[in-house]
Amino acid sequence: MREIYKKLDGVGRRQFLEYAAKSALGVSVLPVFNNMLEAAPAKSKGAKGAPVAGKAKRLIYLYMAGAMTHLDTFDLKPGHKNQGDTKGIKTNVPGAQISEFLPTLAEEFDKMAVINSMYTETGAHGPGEYLMRTSYKEIASTRHPSMGPWIQRFRGRQNKNLPDTVLISAPARHPSSGFLDPSYSPLPIGDPNRGLENTDTPAYLSENTFEKRIDLINKFDKKFQTKFKNQNVLAYTDFYSQATSLLSSDELKAFDLNEEKAEDRDKYGRNSFGQGCMLARRLVENNVRCVEVTFGGWDMHRDIYDDGILPSRAGVMDKAVGSLLKDLSERGLLDETLVVLTTEFGRTPVINQNAGRDHHPGVFSAALMGGGIKGGQFYGKSDKGGQSVDADGVLPADFNATIASALNLPLDKEIFSPDGRPFKVAHDGEAVTKLL
Structure with a gap:
């Protein structure tokens, strides 16, 4: 109080x-x-640099589930025994090198700000993912919102028919809208190739009959709403109304990748993540505020350099993210679309006896692109062996504060959960304003 x-x-x-x-x-x-x-006016936290008003209006959040290895992607240690088999390649920014497995991103590095000084306090996947997505530790009494619902909470509803937040290939344990009103809940898409399923009207059902059935449902619902006036009922009603409006709207095509040319789909890669990135582009093009795409398979405890493991996984990521950046840039969308690439923690610098890398929360890499971010740079650094942070450490809460600042969200505004506790969009994080 x-x-x-x-x-x-x-x-x-x-x-x-x-x-x-x-x-x-x-x-x-x-x-x-x-x-x-x-x-009330928000108080400045005096974050890592002077406060900056962000210019991003949309967010594409790419999550590498399983803990992406930093030494084999963006934080190379040439000549050090910890480097392993991965070699570096030049980027389009003089003096900057990234992994040989990321040739497409090397051509787009001028758009990327890579943070090589991320660190976290947990080496367990579930808690690590939750902390990265919410800035808070997972507790039994409260579920915290992910970034998309926070954006809608502060900015209001963007679309009449399309949802404000879409999750593509998200895990069941995703924090979703957390303690916020259920009306902020994201729309989940399981397989981007299939888009939004069950949207075709059956052949036996005419448009007139369909509308009559909807009217009948609404009459029953109205009585129920009058008797049971609570947030969950109202949120369900709102969601149902939005869904029926979308079914009869041309905006439904935003979910249909068949609208794209085959050669353009090939550029992203004919896999779930590649097509998920293309779907994300289509959705932000239609003013969906936040799209999150999850790409798993990064938990590489053994045989990391086998063709089907790191080279394959990194290749899929490289092709999809590189194509996304090119596409957004060519369509004039990148300046106002923040693209985030992150993971829950890093992997051990020392290769284990099974020729793999284990969990390592001490330091890892993440990247920010577009949306007003100053690209073509590395921020922070790990020590010589990639074991720990050497300069400018960034916690998950700081990373999320940077995302929120790029989106011009208020870092100091407190929103109360139903049990009366105050929470902020990035907890106590401080934005890395040097990147904005």
Whole structure:
């Protein structure tokens, strides 16, 4: 309560005391507190550089599930015994090298800001993924939102028919909208090649009959809504209404990759991640605010340099992400679309007895592209052997604060969970403003 009070000016404080008095009489004031805090000016955290107003309007979040190896992608250690078999190649930025398995991204490196000083506090996949996506540790009592729902919470609804956030190939344990209202929940897509499934009207069902059935459902729903007035019911009704509107809208085509030329689909790669990246481009092109694409298979404990493991996985990522950057740039979308490439932690610099790399939270790599990011650079660095952070360490919360700043979201605004606890979009993270 004291922290809320401190954030308000004189008039706000008088209102606060008035609402507090009402609360003593059993009147719920939580929504009021949220509104008062959002109206109050945000205080600068004095992040890692001067505050910067971000220019990104959309987010494509590419998650490499399983822990992508940093020494074999973006943080090379030429001549060191920890480097393994991976060799470096030149990029289109003089003096900058990345992995030989990433030739397409090497041509697009001028668009990339690679952070080689990421580190985290857990080496377990589930907790690591949760922390990276939310900035918070996973706890039993509260589920925290991922970035897409936060964007919608602060910016409001973008589309009448299309969802604001879409998850492609996301894991079942994804934090989704967390404690936020269910209306902020992302739309999941399992297979990008199949798009949004079950959207074709059966041949036996005429348009007139379909509309009559929807009207009948709405009549039943209206009685139910009147009797049970709660957020979950209202959110379901809103989602159902949005779904039926989408079915009769031309915007449904945004989910259909068959609208694309075969040769263009080939450029991204005929695999789930490649097609997922292409679908992400189609969706942001249609003003979907946030699309997340998950690409698994990075948990390489053995035989990491076998053709079917690291070279194959990195090749899929390279082709898809490189094509996405080229496509967004050519269509004039990259300046206002932030593309994120990240993972939960790194992999051990020392190769194990099974010719693989194990879990390593001490340091890893991530990248930011487009959306006003200053590309063509490495930020931070690991030590000589890729074992730990040597300079400019970045935690998951700092990384998410940088994403939020690029999207011009308020870092200091507190939003309350249903049980009355305050949370921020990037917890206590500080944005790396040198990249913005």
